[in-house]
Amino acid sequence: EAVTSSHRTPYYITTAIAYPNGTPHIGHAYEVIATDVMARFKRLDGYDVRFLTGTDEHGQKMQQTAEKEGLTARELADRNSARFREMDDALNISYDRFIRTTDADHYAASAAIWRRMEEAGDIYLGKYAGWYSVRDEAFYGEDETELREDGVRCSTGTGTEVTWTEEESYFFRLSAYQDRLLALYEQEGFVHPETRRNEIASFVRSGLEDLSISRTTFDWGVPVPGNPDHVMYVWVDALTNYLTGVGFPETDAETFRRYWPADAHVIGKDIARFHAVYWPAFLMSAGLPLPKRVFAHGFLFNQGEKMSKSVGNVIDPHALVAEYGLDPLRFFLLREVPFGQDGSYSHDGIKNRINSDLANDLGNLAQRSLSMVAKNCAGRVPVPGELTPEDRAMLAAAAELYEPVRAEFDEQQFHRALERIWRVVAEANRYFTAMEPWKLRRTDPERMATVLWVTLEVVRVVGILVQPVVPDAAARLLDVLGQDQGSARLFAALGTPLVAGTELPPPAPVFPRYEEPAALQA
Ligand code: ME8
Numbered sequence: 001e002a003v004t005s006s007h008r009t010p011y012y013i014t015t016a017i018a019y020p021n022g023t024p025h026i027g028h029a030y031e032v033i034a035t036d037v038m039a040r041f042k043r044l045d046g047y048d049v050r051f052l053t054g055t056d057e058h059g060q061k062m063q064q065t066a067e068k069e070g071l072t073a074r075e076l077a078d079r080n081s082a083r084f085r086e087m088d089d090a091l092n093i094s095y096d097r098f099i100r101t102t103d104a105d106h107y108a109a110s111a112a113i114w115r116r117m118e119e120a121g122d123i124y125l126g127k128y129a130g131w132y133s134v135r136d137e138a139f140y141g142e143d144e145t146e147l148r149e150d151g152v153r154c155s156t157g158t159g160t161e162v163t164w165t166e167e168e169s170y171f172f173r174l175s176a177y178q179d180r181l182l183a184l185y186e187q188e189g190f191v192h193p194e195t196r197r198n199e200i201a202s203f204v205r206s207g208l209e210d211l212s213i214s215r216t217t218f219d220w221g222v223p224v225p226g227n228p229d230h231v232m233y234v235w236v237d238a239l240t241n242y243l244t245g246v247g248f249p250e251t252d253a254e255t256f257r258r259y260w261p262a263d264a265h266v267i268g269k270d271i272a273r274f275h276a277v278y279w280p281a282f283l284m285s286a287g288l289p290l291p292k293r294v295f296a297h298g299f300l301f302n303q304g305e306k307m308s309k310s311v312g313n314v315i316d317p318h319a320l321v322a323e324y325g326l327d328p329l330r331f332f333l334l335r336e337v338p339f340g341q342d343g344s345y346s347h348d349g350i351k352n353r354i355n356s357d358l359a360n361d362l363g364n365l366a367q368r369s370l371s372m373v374a375k376n377c378a379g380r381v382p383v384p385g386e387l388t389p390e391d392r393a394m395l396a397a398a399a400e401l402y403e404p405v406r407a408e409f410d411e412q413q414f415h416r417a418l419e420r421i422w423r424v425v426a427e428a429n430r431y432f433t434a435m436e437p438w439k440l441r442r443t444d445p446e447r448m449a450t451v452l453w454v455t456l457e458v459v460r461v462v463g464i465l466v467q468p469v470v471p472d473a474a475a476r477l478l479d480v481l482g483q484d485q486g487s488a489r490l491f492a493a494l495g496t497p498l499v500a501g502t503e504l505p506p507p508a509p510v511f512p513r514y515e516e517p518a519a520l521q522a
Contacts, residue, residue: 008048012259013039014242016267017056017099019137020080021065024087025307026345027268029317030300033330034339034414035266036093040468041409043094045491050259052245053088054099055081059234060134063220073220077102087317092326092471099241101222110222110237112249116286117172118225128169128212135160136270137234139212158270170214170230177281178208184280184290191276192412193340196269196296200276211278239279242291251288262291266412272296295412298342300333315345324514327470328354334414334469354514358473361425362462363511368432369455370480370507372448376441381456381482382449383500391454394431397424398461402494405465414469421465428458456481457498464494477510 015035018028032053039051057077066076077100085098099106117123131140133155146156153162181204184190191197214230215221221231240248242262247255267275275294283290299306302313320329332353337343373382387395401424408417432455440448460481467474467489478489482504487493 006048008046010050010258011039011042011047012050012052012246012262013042013264013266014051014245014262015053016265016271017054017101017238017241018084019059019061020055020057020077020084021061023080023083024317026302026315026317026320027300027307028084029087029091029320030333030337031266031268031297032088032093032095033091033333034297034412036091036095037330037334037414037468038264038266038409038412039094040471044464044467044489045406048258049096050246050255051095052097052099052242053093053095054097054241054245055084055101056234056238056241057081057101058221058231058237059137060132060215060218060220061137063218064134074102090318090321090326091330097245099245101237101241103244106237106241106244107222109244109248110232110240111225113240113243113282113286113288114225114232114236116288117282120285120287122173122176122285123170123213124173126169126171126210127166128171129166130164130212131155131162132165133158133160133162138274141209165217167216168230169212169216170224170227171210172213172236172278172282172285174208174211174278174281177284178204180284181208181277181280185276188292190280190290190294191272192293192295196272196276196340200272203273204277208277235274235278236282239274239282243288261289264293264295264412265291266295266297269296269298295340297339298337300337301342301344303346304344320345320350324350324354327473328358328511328514331358331418331470335418336415338415339412351514351516354511357422358470358511359513361422361429362459362466363509365425365429365432365455366459366477366480366511367507367509369452369459370504372437372441373452373456373504374507376445377449377452379504379506381498381500381502381504382453384450384453385446387450387454390431390435391450394428394454395457397427398458399495401461401465402491406491409468418466418469421462424458425462428455428462431455453498453500460498461494464489464491473510476508480505480507480510 013035015031039049043049062073062076066073069076081100088095131145133140136155136158140155140162144156145153145162148154154160155162182201185197185201191200213233213236214224215233216230219231221234222237224230224232246259247253250256265275280290302315305313307314332350335353336349401421405417405420435451437448437451463474463477463481482502483489
């Protein structure tokens with residue numbers, strides 16, 4: 001593995017690291033699933049992937065929540081970080097490391113980036129006086145806040161309460177990076193989708209103030225090197241996790257040289273500013289290469305409503321998996337919500353996707369063709385005869401999926417890629433129905449064999465391409481097509497057709513219909 005991986009192009013992808021002040025919800029699940037889909041896609045496409053996820057455990061929010069619950073911040077972090085990791089495992093997330101910002105190597109990395117920024121002359125001691133939102137772990141200018149009717153001051157953007165904060169603080173010379181940041185958005189794009197880039201660019205164009213990067217009123221954080229009265233502002237250490245995950249500060253180490261800069265940071269739109277303004281500025285200051293891409297996805301709502309603990313509509317991902325199955329849930333999230341836009345989860349939405357796209361379209365196509373093969377072709381891949389123009393068109397439609405699907409994945413346009421694949425599935429269903437192989441069984445068995453072979457070939461191509469999204473179901477589909485695990489399932493094998501005569505295992509349904517539990521039926 002170590003030898004072969006060095007021949008492959010590295011690809012480093014990360015999720016945001018979640019605050020373990022509570023347990024994970026479906027919004028967290030959405031982000032790790034989408035990132036997992038991207039990581040799996042790249043692995044199947046021959047890349048040497050490193051995938052990092054984890055928890056962001058410092059800061060005032062953690063400390064305050066812990067106090068309320070009668071725990072130490074460390075105890076709260078230990079308890080809830082484990083819940084995030086369990087969720088990742090239950091969602092079949094193929095991470096290479098689950099990082100905790102309380103890991104020892106992360107303290108070393110955070111101290112090292114601080115020292116680098118200090119050596120660059122970008123850190124100075126001053127006094128912060130302004131508004132702070134503990135919920136957002138963010139500083140806001142007066143103009144970014146408003147007085148609510150009940151007299152509480154809130155962030156205009158996020159609605160969270162802000163408190164007046166005055167303390168000695170180290171500052172980062174963010175104002176010095178304005179032009180370099182604007183050039184970055186101009187030349188490289190950097191932030192995606194486009195709407196987010198425009199938002200970020202106009203925020204930066206409106207002028208940047210230096211950023212307070214340490215706190216003295218609590219101690220749950222990474223100590224500032226050389227001044228133990230201060231802990232780092234949680235976002236300084238949080239963002240640095242992406243470097244820790246590849247061995248920083250050992251910049252000569254194999255992992256760092258191989259995987260940094262990251263190819264993609266996948267995050268939610270609410271934290272675009274931290275990733276697209278502060279993070280590149282910190283890295284420029286520290287003399288480190290910038291990540292290639294920040295993709296800010298949208299928010300997931302429960303039937304159009306914002307999920308919140310007080311409303312009581314927070315969805316537990318484990319409950320959704322138990323109800324619908326993991327792969328159907330993964331498919332729904334990726335197919336239903338255009339990545340980058342907000343989306344809504346609903347029972348009917350999931351049910352419809354399961355029953356139409358998975359059970360009716362792909363499941364039925366596989367089931368119809370494979371059961372005919374089992375009955376009429378002695379359970380072996382049929383021997384195709386001469387191909388008609390219809391056969392060729394059908395095969396071409398499947399063969400032509402890979403290039404555009406790959407291009408859409410590279411832009412994180414997952415819903416487009418799936419839509420495209422399902423157009424071919426629909427075409428294959430029409431082809432199968434029009435060719436009426438069940439009639440050919442008597443009239444022209446050779447022609448029947450050809451139609452079945454063509455159909456299985458389309459199912460094979462689709463099965464390979466959908467592995468990132470529905471890994472277990474696709475594996476079962478490729479099993480019943482007799483495709484060996486390993487190289488036959490990589491994208492490199494897309495062009496290697498089914499071998500006539502290969503013995504197939506007995507067909508088994510891969511995408512069951514969703515049946516309403518009796519209690520929910522009207
Ligand atoms: O922001 N829909 O942590 P977090 C979609 N620790 N995505 C959602 C969501 C929703 N309803 N709610 C949250 C933090 N997210 C920081 C990140 S990174 C160095 C530090 C997303 O637990 C959110 O946008 O509040 C973020 O990307 C991730 O879940 C973790 O959110």
